[in-house]
Amino acid sequence: MTETDHPARLLAESVTLGYGDVPVSQDLDFAVADRAVTAIIGPNGCGKSTLLRALGRLLRPNAGQVTLDGRRITAIPPRQVARTMAVLPQSPQAPPGLTVADLVARGRHPYQSWYRQWSSTDAEHVDGVLELTGLLEQAERPLERLSGGQRQRAWIAMALAQQTDLLLLDEPTTFLDLTHQIEVLDLVRALNRDHERTVVMVLHDLNLAARYAHRLVAMRDGAVVSSGAPDEVLTPDSLARVFGLECTVIPDPVSGTPLVVPIGVADRSPSR
Structure with a gap:
């Protein structure tokens, strides 16, 4: 490089x-x-x-x-x-039971407001980053049931969902x-x-x-x-x-x- x-x-x-x-x-x-x-x-x-x-x-x-x-x-x-810009801090924490899809969807919060709620565009972005990070098949699994590498990819996917x-x-x-x-x-x-x-x-x-x-x-x-x-x-x-x-x-x-x-x-x- x-x-x-x-x-x-x-x-x-x-x-x-x-x-x-x-x-x-x-x-x-x-x-x-x-x-x-x-x-x-x-x-x-x-x-x-x-x-x-x-x-x-x-x-x-x-x-x-x-x-x-x-x-x-x-x-x-x-x-x-x-x-x-997306920032992923050290050892991020999520509430118990949160699924991969729900975590990644939080990356769309910067685009939400009282007059703009969840849309098909948001859903497409979430599906896209789940596919990009190899987590599409894990979307409905709770974070705590993933391997360490999968969990870290899920957090990165959330950051990527910020687009x-x-x-x-x-x-x-x-x-x-x-x-x-x-x-x-x-x-x-x-x-x-x-x-x-x-x-x-x-x-x-x-x-x-x-x-x-x-x-x-x-x-x-x-x-x-x-x-x-x-x-x-x-x-x-x-x-x-x-x-x-x-x-x-x-x-x-x-x-x-x-x-x-x-x-x-x-x-x-x-x-x-």
Whole structure:
């Protein structure tokens, strides 16, 4: 994969982010590459999810601004933002007994109002994303009866039902086994490749981030340390700065993208 040259539609400009009096990031700049998959990586507590919340209008910056299509995002009505950008937070929760179809239908709420109720167009969109995500046969099943990968696809389907071309995913593979992680990330890649969705996701697995993202953004202590194509960001020197990790980086035998091989204490030679 190569980093795209499309201009950014979603920008964080000199933002200071935090919760109450606890600062997380200061004077941070971030540009979301349009029509690309961007993965934000970094150690726990470095500000990845906080940045994603600010980009998704879930957290108001203490200073600076986030702009969407050239407008300050806080000045755009929430319903209009929801028609442009969908946000899937960490570990979303649904009431017991909610079916897949009912969950996905909630993605049509930005298009509902007192004068515009549920329509055949809404139903067509729900059926379309259920088919796209491979969940049409599971539509009437309660969420709790699905596998982890199916549940995560259902939440992504709800976000897709918003009919947006910007998609923010906060740790979409958390708590999934490797098979289901690949399943979800294959869907993300297909959404970008076949439907030109712009995707920003927080990921912990560096090798999966390298394989599925056009662009990586590495953070530490609330700041962006490096950004660019995976082979530019996943270098031994950069990983030492970001994670304090000693490693070697080799080509992935399947994808050709960087493959990070950590070096533990027991694996170090006396000369290291």
